[in-house]
Amino acid sequence: MVKPHIQSEKEAVQGYFGRFGGRYVPETTMNALLELEEGFRAAIQDPSFVQDFRHLLEEYSGRPTPLTFAERLTEYAGGAKIYLKREDLNHTGAHKINNALGQALLAKRMGKKKLIAETGAGQHGVATATVAALLGMECRVFMGEEDVRRQQLNVFRMELLGAKVIPVTSGTRTLKDATNEALREWVAHVEDTFYLIGSAVGPHPYPSMVKYFQRVISDEARSQILMQEGRLPDDVVACIGGGSNAIGMFAAFIEDEHVRLHGVEAAGKGLDTKEHAASLSMGRPGVLHGTYSYLLQDEHGQVLPAHSVSAGLDYPGVGPEHAYLKETGRVRYTAVTDAQALEAVQVLCRTEGILPALESAHAIAEAIQIAKTRSAADILIVCLSGRGDKDVETIRSRMEGDRS
Amino acid sequence: MTRLQTVLQSEQQYLIPFIMSGDPSLEATRELIHLLNEEGVAAIELGVPFSDPIADGPVIQAASERALRQNVTLQDVLTLGRQVRQEGCQVPLILFTYANPVFQYGLSRVVEDAVGCGFDGLIVPDLPYEESGELREWGQKAGLSVIPLVAPTSRQRIRQIVEEAQGFVYCVSSLGTTGMRQQFAGTVDTFLQTVRELSPVPTAVGFGISKREHVERFQKQADAVVVGSALVRKIEELSGALSDPVQRTEALEQIRAFVTALKTK
Numbered sequence: 164m165v166k167p168h169i170q171s172e173k174e175a176v177q178g179y180f181g182r183f184g185g186r187y188v189p190e191t192t193m194n195a196l197l198e199l200e201e202g203f204r205a206a207i208q209d210p211s212f213v214q215d216f217r218h219l220l221e222e223y224s225g226r227p228t229p230l231t232f233a234e235r236l237t238e239y240a241g242g243a244k245i246y247l248k249r250e251d252l253n254h255t256g257a258h259k260i261n262n263a264l265g266q267a268l269l270a271k272r273m274g275k276k277k278l279i280a281e282t283g284a285g286q287h288g289v290a291t292a293t294v295a296a297l298l299g300m301e302c303r304v305f306m307g308e309e310d311v312r313r314q315q316l317n318v319f320r321m322e323l324l325g326a327k328v329i330p331v332t333s334g335t336r337t338l339k340d341a342t343n344e345a346l347r348e349w350v351a352h353v354e355d356t357f358y359l360i361g362s363a364v365g366p367h368p369y370p371s372m373v374k375y376f377q378r379v380i381s382d383e384a385r386s387q388i389l390m391q392e393g394r395l396p397d398d399v400v401a402c403i404g405g406g407s408n409a410i411g412m413f414a415a416f417i418e419d420e421h422v423r424l425h426g427v428e429a430a431g432k433g434l435d436t437k438e439h440a441a442s443l444s445m446g447r448p449g450v451l452h453g454t455y456s457y458l459l460q461d462e463h464g465q466v467l468p469a470h471s472v473s474a475g476l477d478y479p480g481v482g483p484e485h486a487y488l489k490e491t492g493r494v495r496y497t498a499v500t501d502a503q504a505l506e507a508v509q510v511l512c513r514t515e516g517i518l519p520a521l522e523s524a525h526a527i528a529e530a531i532q533i534a535k536t537r538s539a540a541d542i543l544i545v546c547l548s549g550r551g552d553k554d555v556e557t558i559r560s561r562m563e564g565d566r567s
Numbered sequence: 568m569t570r571l572q573t574v575l576q577s578e579q580q581y582l583i584p585f586i587m588s589g590d591p592s593l594e595a596t597r598e599l600i601h602l603l604n605e606e607g608v609a610a611i612e613l614g615v616p617f618s619d620p621i622a623d624g625p626v627i628q629a630a631s632e633r634a635l636r637q638n639v640t641l642q643d644v645l646t647l648g649r650q651v652r653q654e655g656c657q658v659p660l661i662l663f664t665y666a667n668p669v670f671q672y673g674l675s676r677v678v679e680d681a682v683g684c685g686f687d688g689l690i691v692p693d694l695p696y697e698e699s700g701e702l703r704e705w706g707q708k709a710g711l712s713v714i715p716l717v718a719p720t721s722r723q724r725i726r727q728i729v730e731e732a733q734g735f736v737y738c739v740s741s742l743g744t745t746g747m748r749q750q751f752a753g754t755v756d757t758f759l760q761t762v763r764e765l766s767p768v769p770t771a772v773g774f775g776i777s778k779r780e781h782v783e784r785f786q787k788q789a790d791a792v793v794v795g796s797a798l799v800r801k802i803e804e805l806s807g808a809l810s811d812p813v814q815r816t817e818a819l820e821q822i823r824a825f826v827t828a829l830k831t832k
Contacts, residue, residue: 177697187666187693189622190728191718191739333628334618346621351743353720450667450693451619463640464671465618 169417170484178367180487186366187450188346195353200368202273207375212272219264220379223297224254226261228380230387230544235514236531243397243537245530247517247547248384250408255290257520257549258380258408259361263290265376267298270357277301277356281345283310283338284474285317286549287361292326302326305345307337310474317553335468338478342452362405363482366453370410370482377411384544385415392542398533400425401546402526403496404440404476406485408548417493426485427529429471430498440469441498442481443489456483472501472561473521473554499525505561507531508551520549521557571610571659571687571712571734575769575790580609582782582830583771585663585795587614587630589639591806593647595815599802600651602819604658606826609791612690615644615664622665622692624746626796630803641668641677645684652685661688661714661734669702678705688712688734696728706733718742719758729766738762738772738789746796748775751784759788782829794829801825 170180178184178200186196206212220226228249237245250258270278278295280302282288288304295302304321308330311318318328334340342365349358363373381399388396399416401409403426416422431439439445446457451466459467459479469479488494499507504521507528511519519527523546530545537543551558574580584603588596596613603611616634620627641664648660662681669677669691681689689711694702699713706713712734717725720742729736740755741748763770772785773793785792801822802809808818 185698186695187698188695189692189718189739190695190716190724191622191720191742193695193697193724194720194722333625334632339619343619343621347624347744350622353742447671449670450665452621453693455670460667460671462671463642464668465635466667 175371178371180484181490183448183456183483183486184367184370185455186453187455188366188453189350191350192353195349196366196368203269203368203372206269206272212268216265216268219268220261224260224264225252226379227383228252230384230391232391233515236511237534239510239514240531240534242534242539243541243543244539245534246388246396246542246544248380248412248544250380250546250548251517251519251523251550255293256552257286257290258377258411259287259290260293261379261411262361262373262376262407263287263294263359266357266359266372267291267294267300270300270359271298273357275355275357277303277352278359279303279305279345279348279356280359280361281305281338281341282361283341283477284553285310285314285321286475286553288321288326288328289317289324291359291361292321292324295326296324304328305331305341305348307331307335307341309336310338310341314474337468339466346452362407363410363484364405364452364454364480370454370484373407374410374414374484377407378414380408380411380546381413381415384412388542388544394542395419395422396542396544397537398423398425398541398543400427400526400530400533400543402427402476402522402548403443403481403485404429404478404522405480406482408546410482410484412546413488413494424494425529425533426494426496427525428496428498429473429476429525430500431470431472433500434498438470439498440471440476440478442479443485443496444498448486451480454483456486457481457489472504472557473525475520475522476525497529499528503528505558508558517547518551519547520551521554523548524551569687569712569734572769574609574659575735575771580607581786581791582608583610583612583791583793584608584798584826585612585614585793586802587616587627587634587799588644588647589616589634589637590630590799590802591633591810592637593639593643595809597647597651598819599822600656601654602823603826604656606823608658608826610659610661610687612661612663612793612795613644613648615641615662615668617665617668620665622744624744624796626747626800626803627745630799641672645680648681648684648686659687660685661690662686663690666691666693674702675705678702678709678711682709682711686711688714690714690716690737692716696724696731703731703733717762719752719754725762726765729762732766732768735769735771735790736762736766737793738770740772740774740776740785745774747777751775756788763789779829779831798825
């Protein structure tokens, strides 16, 4: 008997989570995906691969990351005890490195010498450029022209790390189109190139693979909370763009039926406007970037641009497993506006001395709301997926804008 | 045997042009269909614009963006099919659309409406064998050929794909997206031969074919040759003239000359 929110064996082979997932890609890509799946399955069965991955997580990225009891934030919210899973303390400043290390090791094992990646704000691009440098691989990062303009510093960081940044001029010139272009590039160079996808999206096996490399977040958090509190949390909160930190944060808790899981999308300027990135809350199922999942689209199936103050959440699709967890009711998905996220940035700065990434601030905002409704005996863990240094300029201009 | 297969098995007609519906306007597309019909092409692929065309190179991407600015929808392209049929156009028509517009329209509904509007075939480039079972079943029931793609990288997959093929098998000449190429990999010949041997239906080859030399080269190895980006670019160059009532006839004649040149030995 398979629990409704857990993938069956047959689904795992085809890459389905219920009716979501699959491989909606041109035939030219199919054999590469089949090889990738085979390579991935073999790698995770191989103790030396698992050992190498663990070694890099510990000795390079600095894992395990702490589970910090946020005492003053807890007082501020006045309810449940709030713990922060500190993914911001990873090397390069976010959870993205976990997956980049895993996939790059896999690429190397499969004999591919070139990495390509898509990036929005540049965080995944930086993580990929970082592991490419570490493992001595060639790296090209596709980035929408609009994002290249907005994120000059991250472009320079990637170049400093030896990567080549390729501006994408098609469509909306943002992450969505950078992903299209990376997929096209992969199709053309499929024999010697590994496409390192940064989120829990894309065709099978990417969503499962990203989950595997990111589940270290919840594996650690679960044992840390058992050590510190002697019991599991009541609530777990994470932000969602494509959904990689969230699936990593939820993975170890999915079977703990009494742990409530909350995914927080970007409501941008509000769910009643057209400017948001809440594909689960406001979208409909459809196909984007090789997977069947929820997405923002018009009545004819044209994909709509997303909006969020946080570039990492500014994506019109979402990973297929999240679509499934929504439909089975295992995870509650909600959304937080730009304004609420900016408020949460300031609250966390002043109560804990931690500057969160704008992405993570969405989860913090929701965590505060949930904590308020719980008692002091309750425990909540929120995934602090990244640090906010990259966002200082955006935060400053938004705060100055609000004052004027 | 379907109209599509009959045409492809005759040696006279071997050119399958691709055009993007609504580029520069639905009216221009209608006239282009009639022109291509008069030119005696084997079939016409009518593209439906999509916001995220991952199988297409820059020329067709740009055409798709232009058509989307005209708000052209899948429904419009179906209606266009019905219109040219009513105007006497006999050439086989193939609907070329990405998966998402099809899913939003409804699988069975798109198949029924395509048949009702006079289409002979359907190509969905991002529905590989594993994901297209349901669509193939609907196609079979309704008499719409669901045309599969095979690529040089398909290798062991070729057999299962061609066994289920309807209408014809679309062979992708080389890796990458649609678009003009100067050269083709030497392995393409063996690949085309393999597909031809295994396939119970005719074969067509496409991706990168832009001039008469290419058409001649591939004509011996497949039953038909698809020309997309080169024609779409020609239409793009003439888009101003095509939208101008005074210059339209002259522009259409230039396109006719381009198509004729592709076929002339």
